[in-house]
Amino acid sequence: xxxxxxxxxxxxxxxxxxxxxxxxxxxxxxxxxxxxxxxxxxxxxxxxxxxxxxxxxxxxxxxxxxxxxxxxxxxxxxxxxxxxxxxxxxxxxxxxxxxxxxxxxxxxxxxxx
Amino acid sequence: xxxxxxxxxxxxxxxxxxxxxxxxxxxxxxxxxxxxxxxxxxxxxxxxxxxxxxxxxxxxxxxxxxxxxxxxxxxxxxxxxxxxxxxxxxxxxxxxxxxxxxxxxxxxx
Numbered sequence: 001x002x003x004x005x006x007x008x009x010x011x012x013x014x015x016x017x018x019x020x021x022x023x024x025x026x027x028x029x030x031x032x033x034x035x036x037x038x039x040x041x042x043x044x045x046x047x048x049x050x051x052x053x054x055x056x057x058x059x060x061x062x063x064x065x066x067x068x069x070x071x072x073x074x075x076x077x078x079x080x081x082x083x084x085x086x087x088x089x090x091x092x093x094x095x096x097x098x099x100x101x102x103x104x105x106x107x108x109x110x111x112x113x
Numbered sequence: 114x115x116x117x118x119x120x121x122x123x124x125x126x127x128x129x130x131x132x133x134x135x136x137x138x139x140x141x142x143x144x145x146x147x148x149x150x151x152x153x154x155x156x157x158x159x160x161x162x163x164x165x166x167x168x169x170x171x172x173x174x175x176x177x178x179x180x181x182x183x184x185x186x187x188x189x190x191x192x193x194x195x196x197x198x199x200x201x202x203x204x205x206x207x208x209x210x211x212x213x214x215x216x217x218x219x220x221x222x
Binding site: 033035040041042043044045048058059090097098099101102103104105106107 | 212
């Protein structure tokens with residue numbers, strides 16, 4: 001692995017189903033982030049983790065949960081998907097938590113029907 | 114909340130110069146990033162400004178005026194591969210990135 005990866009690349013999901021989006025980085029970055037990107041709204045922060053074992057809420061956390069059991073992995077879970085969660089989801093990581101550059105994964109395109 | 118404004122779309126000719134403006138009103142300021150995002154791909158880092166002035170990197174330059182809450186990204190000698198969205202993002206007091214909606218630049222031959 002080089003950099004940051006996400007899985008799946010795309011997914012179509014029935015409303016009410018549970019879904020976990022996976023994110024893994026091999027850069028030994030301390031901080032990780034989940035964003036959603038919707039047309040005309042730009043990237044919005046869902047949840048973040050400053051270091052393994054800690055998580056925090058971003059701008060649009062409702063309906064999503066995260067965990068950070070180790071440095072490399074930061075999964076995002078939709079407990080019961082709704083159509084408004086149709087979006088492109090990007091995971092990102094940075095070495096530090098202040099002004100360090102964030103590096104983005106390739107994204108997951110999720111459609112909830 | 115944070116307010117970051119940039120134009121929705123711009124069109125320019127190959128070889129020309131384009132300037133993408135970004136204005137922001139945020140809770141504090143700890144730096145401004147520009148990212149490039151090609152359609153269907155991840156955003157990639159272009160530049161970071163924290164002090165007033167111009168930062169030049171090859172064909173791309175970024176300018177910041179903190180007193181005016183203003184930045185621009187200057188793309189010179191435009192190439193077809195520069196057709197992309199350009200995202201302005203500000204780090205506010207909570208050290209979280211807030212993004213503008215992005216500016217889609219189309220380069221015509």
